[in-house]
Amino acid sequence: xxxxxxxxxxxxxxxxxxxxxxxxxxxxxxxxxxxxxxxxxxxxxxxxxxxxxxxxxxxxxxxxxxxxxxxxxxxxxxxxxxxxxxxxxxxxxxxxxxxxxxxxxxxxxxxxxxxxxxxxxxxxxxxxxxxxxxx
Numbered sequence: 001x002x003x004x005x006x007x008x009x010x011x012x013x014x015x016x017x018x019x020x021x022x023x024x025x026x027x028x029x030x031x032x033x034x035x036x037x038x039x040x041x042x043x044x045x046x047x048x049x050x051x052x053x054x055x056x057x058x059x060x061x062x063x064x065x066x067x068x069x070x071x072x073x074x075x076x077x078x079x080x081x082x083x084x085x086x087x088x089x090x091x092x093x094x095x096x097x098x099x100x101x102x103x104x105x106x107x108x109x110x111x112x113x114x115x116x117x118x119x120x121x122x123x124x125x126x127x128x129x130x131x132x133x134x135x
Contacts, residue, residue, distance in 0.1 A: 012042055012057060016072060023077040024057060026109035027070050031060055031079075034118060035125045038062055043069070054078060060125075067128040068121065077106045079117065081124050088123065091116035 009028075016024055032040065043056040054071040061067060071078045081087060084094055084102025093116050094102040104120070106112055 007042060009040070009042060009058070015047075016057075017074060019075070020072045020077050022109045023106050023112065024070060024072055026112035027077060027079055027106055028058060030112045030118065031068070031070070031121060034121050035060060035062075035067075038067065038125065043071075051075075054080075062125065062128040065128055067124050075107075078103045079106065079112075079121070080104075081120070083124065083127055086127060087120055089120060091120070093117060093120065 013021060013025060028040075031038070038060040039062070041059045041061065043059055045056050047055050051074045054073055056069055056071045058070045059066050060069065066082050068079060068081045071080060080096075080101055080103040081094070082101055084096065085098075085100050087094065087102065089102075093104045093114070095104065096102040104117055111117070
């Protein structure tokens with residue numbers, strides 16, 4: 001798991017392209033609302049040189065195990081689940097064919113409020129052993 005840095009999250013958010021900043025902020029607010037006790041860490045990374053690569057921004061962990069992350073591309077953001085293959089996704093939102101992880105693209109701040117996404121976030125944290133907020 002990447003180490004956190006001392007940079008404030010607000011400073012990281014200011015570095016984001018203006019068109020994705022509101023979506024990342026909404027995703028962060030949603031995760032923090034659902035799992036307020038999870039450890040929030042900044043990924044040590046820089047914006048990728050290619051628009052095809054994700055800029056990993058934030059990680060959320062429970063007892064040292066990373067549960068999910070938030071990243072962005074130039075035109076959309078992503079919530080990615082480290083144990084996504086194990087999540088029961090009746091919504092069809094989860095994408096990816098990786099060995100373990102799955103992701104959900106977010107094209108607007110409203111996408112971060114989708115009930116199906118929130119349900120998957122709750123499931124991911126339960127899988128990771130976290131106590132959830134009642135929201």
